[in-house]
Each structure stands twice: as structure tokens, then as C-alpha cells.
Amino acid sequence: xxxxxxxxxxxxxxxxxxxxxxxxxxxxxxxxxxxxxxxxxxxxxxxxxxxxxxxxxxxxxxxxxxxxxxxxxxxxxxxxxxxxxxxxxxxxxxxxxxxxxxxxxxxxxxxxxxxxxxxxxxxxxxxxxxxxxxxxxxxxxxxxxxxxxxxxxxxxxxxxxxxxxxxxxxxxxxxxxxxxxxxxxxxxxxxxxxxxxxxxxxxxxxxxxxxxxxxxxxxxxxxxxxxxxxxxxxxxxxxxxxxxxxxxxxxxxxxxxxxxxxxxxxxxxxxxxxxxxxxxxxxxxxxxxxxxxxxxxxxxxxxxxxxxxxxxxxxxxxxxxxxxxxxxxxxxxxxxxxxxxxxxxxxxxxxxxxxxxxxxxxxxxxxxxxxxxxxxxxxxxxxxxxxxxxxxxxxxxxxxxxxxxxxxxxxxxxxxxxxxxxxxxxxxxxxxxxxxxxxxxxxxxxxxxxxxxxxxxxxxxxxxxxxxxxxxxxxxxxxxxxxxxxxxxxxxxx
Numbered sequence: 001x002x003x004x005x006x007x008x009x010x011x012x013x014x015x016x017x018x019x020x021x022x023x024x025x026x027x028x029x030x031x032x033x034x035x036x037x038x039x040x041x042x043x044x045x046x047x048x049x050x051x052x053x054x055x056x057x058x059x060x061x062x063x064x065x066x067x068x069x070x071x072x073x074x075x076x077x078x079x080x081x082x083x084x085x086x087x088x089x090x091x092x093x094x095x096x097x098x099x100x101x102x103x104x105x106x107x108x109x110x111x112x113x114x115x116x117x118x119x120x121x122x123x124x125x126x127x128x129x130x131x132x133x134x135x136x137x138x139x140x141x142x143x144x145x146x147x148x149x150x151x152x153x154x155x156x157x158x159x160x161x162x163x164x165x166x167x168x169x170x171x172x173x174x175x176x177x178x179x180x181x182x183x184x185x186x187x188x189x190x191x192x193x194x195x196x197x198x199x200x201x202x203x204x205x206x207x208x209x210x211x212x213x214x215x216x217x218x219x220x221x222x223x224x225x226x227x228x229x230x231x232x233x234x235x236x237x238x239x240x241x242x243x244x245x246x247x248x249x250x251x252x253x254x255x256x257x258x259x260x261x262x263x264x265x266x267x268x269x270x271x272x273x274x275x276x277x278x279x280x281x282x283x284x285x286x287x288x289x290x291x292x293x294x295x296x297x298x299x300x301x302x303x304x305x306x307x308x309x310x311x312x313x314x315x316x317x318x319x320x321x322x323x324x325x326x327x328x329x330x331x332x333x334x335x336x337x338x339x340x341x342x343x344x345x346x347x348x349x350x351x352x353x354x355x356x357x358x359x360x361x362x363x364x365x366x367x368x369x370x371x372x373x374x375x376x377x378x379x380x381x382x383x384x385x386x387x388x389x390x391x392x393x394x395x396x397x398x399x400x401x402x403x404x405x406x407x408x409x410x411x412x413x414x415x416x417x418x419x420x421x422x423x424x425x426x427x428x429x430x431x432x433x434x435x436x437x438x439x440x441x442x443x444x445x446x447x448x449x450x451x452x453x454x455x456x457x458x459x460x461x462x463x464x465x466x467x468x469x470x471x472x473x474x475x476x477x478x479x480x481x482x483x484x485x486x487x488x489x490x491x492x493x494x
Contacts, residue, residue, distance in 0.1 A: 043358050056353040057342065065347055067411055069400050071324050072388035073099070076108060079413025081406035083185030086156030086463040089383040090114050090121070091404035092332050093163040094172070096385055096430075099330065100269030106247035116178040116260070119234045120170045121158060124299040126198060126226040129153045130219050132296050133202045137209040148453050149296065153198040156187055157463030158299065160332060160430040164272045165303035170237075171260030172268070177241045183233035190233045197225050270329075276436075276444060279308040279428045280316050281457055282370040288312060289440060291448040294458035307448050308457065309440060313423050319431045321389055321396055327432065330385045330402065334428035334460045337382035340421060346403070346410015350421045369424055379459035380427045387414070396422075428460070 034040055046055045077098065082091050094112040102110045129149065136146050183190045201222035208214035243263065244254035255266075279292070286292065288310055297306045311319075320331045340350050356362055365372050372378040388400030399417040407413035433441055451457060 037360060040360055053353065056355050056358045058352055058354055061349055061352045062342070062345065065345060065416065066398070067416060069388040069390045071391065072400060073324065073328060073330055074387040074402060074414065077102065078109060079402060079407045080111060080404045082404040085185055085187040087114055087118055088404055089158040089460060090117050090163055092383040092385045093160065095402055095404070096330050096332050097268045097270060101267045104267045104269065105245060106249065107245070108248050111175040113173045113175045113178040115180050115184040115234055116173050116237055117163070117166050117170065118184055119230055119237050120166055121162070121299055122154065122194065122230050123227060124166070125154050126194070126223060128299055128301055129198055130201060130205060130222060131301055133205050134209065134215065137206050145453060150199060150202060152462055153202070154191065154194050155462050156191070157461045159297070159306050159461050160277045161304050161306040162299045162461065164275070165300040167264060167272060169300060169303070171262070171264035173238060173241060173260050173263055174243070177238055178235060181234055190229070193229055194226065197222065197229065274432050274434065275430050276433045277308045277428055277430055278311050278316060278319065279457065280313045280426065281310050281373070283373050284370065286310055289443055291443060291446055292451055292457065293448040294451045294453060294455055296453045297458045297461055308428065309443060311440070313426065316426065316429055317396060317422060319435055320386055320429055321391070322435055323431060324386060324389050330387045332383065332385055332430040333426065334380040334383045336378045336380060336425045336427070339378070339425050343409050346415035348415065348417045348421045350418065350424050367424070373456055378425070379456035381459065381463055383460060
């Protein structure tokens with residue numbers, strides 16, 4: 001009994017080593033069950049020669065796909081392409097500003113330079129990281145917060161408050177003024193260099209911590225190095241540019257020498273100060289109608305802090321619908337884009353794949369959003385833009401999405417989200433606070449609950465791999481298509 005109580009106190013198992021290990025009798029039982037199920041053998045035969053998504057897909061769901069919408073705001077503008085980067089949040093925010101700019105410029109197509117804001121985000125993030133290192137310099141390296149900071153000193157991802165801070169400080173420019181580079185659309189190597197420089201800078205700052213003069217000199221040296229790296233990879237950001245253009249009617253316009261801040265004020269129509277982030281975090285530890293922030297989440301030191309107001313998914317859905325239907329504005333949002341997606345069709349549908357039948361096993365977390373957050377099964381991975389919604393009998397049925405993965409999939413880069421998928425995998429939208437109830441507006445001024453740096457609600461700012469996986473998945477799908485064509489040709493020749 002004493003031994004049992006001791007093991008329970010230490011959190012260890014009372015099982016003997018033989019009970020804990022996989023033994024031949026267990027594996028024999030598993031194998032016997034597998035071979036006794038004919039549908040599992042059939043699944044094995046199919047999946048070993050074809051992508052699993054092609055086998056698990058529900059054909060009836062595919063045939064039911066409808067791309068018509070009762071409210072549709074995008075009227076001809078082209079989808080953008082973040083390529084192999086995690087810049088979705090920047091693309092989505094600049095795409096939100098795009099309709100107003102096109103109206104002001106009287107053009108049918110226009111893009112802001114995503115590379116310009118990306119440059120300054122990297123620079124600001126480097127400074128933000130170094131300040132965090134100084135703030136935690138008295139903690140041991142084994143401290144979880146310090147370890148977390150050093151693990152991911154800089155990433156591609158970001159949040160709504162972060163892009164708002166960049167726009168207010170640096171403005172924006174047309175895409176031709178600072179176009180894409182090889183590294184802006186393929187960030188992995190550049191990021192590895194930046195991380196190496198920042199980690200070495202962190203080591204030196206911790207070494208001289210306490211000597212104000214040495215700290216200042218060291219930080220300036222590190223930031224100069226970061227600036228050099230960014231200029232080499234992304235180009236040099238303009239301080240001003242000569243702006244002239246021709247509108248859709250053939251009329252010529254010239255503004256002359258213009259700064260990025262002047263361009264932002266002149267050609268964007270949304271007042272960013274009026275927009276706030278609302279999230280749906282159903283975990284029991286996250287009370288509804290309270291504000292939250294995530295420690296060490298941000299980019300501009302001294303800028304607007306990243307904060308969220310937690311609301312129900314029904315409230316979020318109503319706000320997104322009102323923005324599209326009444327305000328005639330697209331909606332910036334964050335979600336877990338890796339779940340239940342058919343990329344070729346451009347469809348997110350929570351019922352499109354039947355993996356439970358395919359594998360003859362259950363996935364209980366699938367329909368429990370709170371538990372998926374608690375057990376690491378979900379987090380925010382991607383930001384996009386709602387540009388439409390389909391409403392029937394006063395109920396939302398599906399949502400039109402402007403993605404930033406190019407125009408090869410979906411409706412030339414525009415995707416569809418079903419209403420059930422929205423419930424399970426949507427996390428965040430940016431909304432004009434005039435649409436909030438007085439009770440919710442009052443909560444915006446309350447002191448936020450501070451979540452730890454590694455909380456999943458801060459995950460969107462730590463993303464660089466999602467877009468890389470997306471490109472890799474597309475390459476795999478293309479390779480499979482080529483393989484199938486080759487097999488068909490060989491069979492025909494035989």
C-alpha cells in the first residue's frame with residue numbers, strides 16, 4: 001500500500017515492465033483483427049497506391065459543392081500569392097484595404113507591396129525579440145519563457161494588431177515600388193540566417209546585461225546586421241517614390257514624390273483605430289466576453305498591444321455576416337486551415353473526409369473544439385479574407401474566401417467554407433467596434449487576461465511552415481497526377 005501511494009504521488013504507473021511494453025501476444029491480436037476486416041484490407045490496397053485524401057473523400061459532398069453566394073463583394077479582382085512564406089496575415093490585411101484603394105485610384109486591379117511591410121515587420125520583430133531577451137536576462141536559460149523565445153526568435157506569421165501597428169508607423173506602397181524577391185516568397189533560408197544572428201545577439205546581450213552602454217552598443221550592432229540581411233534578401237525599402245498611374249478609363253494621374261505614409265493616408269479608406277479583434281476560445285479557462293493578450297506577442301515596441309475579445313462562435317458569425325451584408329466590407333479572419341480541406345476544389349468542409357470509416361477507428365476530438373485546443377490538436381495557422389456569404393431563410397450556409405495561395409485552385413484562388421466548418425475551425429476576425437454591443441465595447445477597456453507565450457491563441461504569429469506545407473502538398477498532388485498519367489499511358493501501351 002505504501003508503494004502504491006508513493007507511485008500515485010509521483011505520478012508513476014504501478015504496472016510492471018511487462019504490462020507497460022508491447023508484447024508479441026498484443027501485436028498478434030492487433031494483426032488478427034486487421035486481417036479479419038475486409039474493408040481494412042481494401043483500404044490498405046487503395047491507400048498504398050493513391051493519396052489517402054482521394055480514398056477518404058465523400059463523393060456526395062463533392063458533388064454538392066455550390067459556389068454561388070447571395071452576398072459577394074469581390075467583383076473581378078485577382079487572388080494574390082504568398083508563395084512559400086507565412087505572410088498570410090499581411091496579404092489578408094492588405095487585401096482588405098485593396099477595394100478602397102481601387103475605388104480611390106479608379107482602377108480594376110491593384111496590389112499593395114506585401115514585401116514592403118514584410119521588411120519592416122522583420123526589423124521590428126528583431127527589435128521586439130532583443131527587448132524581450134533583455135527583460136528576461138535575469139532568468140536562467142532553462143526557464144521556459146527564455147527557452148521559448150530562443151526557440152522561435154523570429155517568424156513570418158502575425159496578428160491583426162501587428163499589421164495595424166506597421167501600417168500606422170510605416171504606411172504602405174504599391175507593389176511595383178517594392179516588388180517581390182526570391183526570398184520574400186521563399187523565406188526559409190533567410191529566416192535561418194536571421195535566427196542565427198538574433199540568437200548570437202541574445203547571447204551577447206545576456207553577457208553584457210547590467211552595463212547600459214555595452215547593452216546599447218550591442219543591440220545597435222545586432223540590428224544593423226539584421227538590417228543588412230533584410231536589404232540583401234528583400235531589397236531596400238523606399239522612403240519616397242514618384243507615383244503616377246492610368247485609371248480604368250484611360251485617364252492619366254500624377255501625384256509626384258510621395259512617402260509611404262502619405263500614400264497610406266491618401267488611398268486607404270478604413271480607419272484602423274476602429275477595428276478590434278474578437279476570438280472564439282471555448283476552453284473552460286477562457287471566460288466569454290473578457291479580453292486576452294499573449295505575453296511577448298507583438299512586433300512594434302511601444303505600439304498597439306495584441307489583444308482579443310472572447311465571444312461565442314454564434315456572435316462571431318453574426319458579426320462577420322453583418323460586416324459583409326450591411327457594411328459591404330470584406331472580413332479579415334484567422335482559422336486552422338489544415339483541417340478538412342480539398343485544395344483543388346478550394347473547399348473547407350468538416351464532413352468531406354470520412355477517416356473514421358477508412359481506418360475503422362474513432363477520433364473523439366474531431367467535434368470538440370475546446371478539447372482540441374487543450375490537447376494540441378488545433379491552433380490558428382492561416383489568415384484570409386471573407387468576401388461573400390450565402391444566406392437562405394435568414395441562416396448562413398457557406399462563406400466565400402479570398403485566399404493568398406495563388407489562382408490555381410478553387411475559383412481562381414477563391415475558396416468556399418461551409419457553415420459547419422466555420423463552427424469548428426474559425427478562431428478570429430477583425431471587426432469594426434461600432435458593430436459590437438455596448439456591453440462588449442465596455443469590455444475592450446478592461447485589463448486583459450495574460451496568456452503565456454506558448455498559448456495556442458498566439459500561434460498565428462508563430463507560423464512560417466503552413467504555407468511551406470501548402471506548396472509541398474501541391475507538389476505532391478502534381479506528382480501523383482503525373483504518376484497516374486504515366487501509369488495510364490503504360491497500361492494503354494500494353
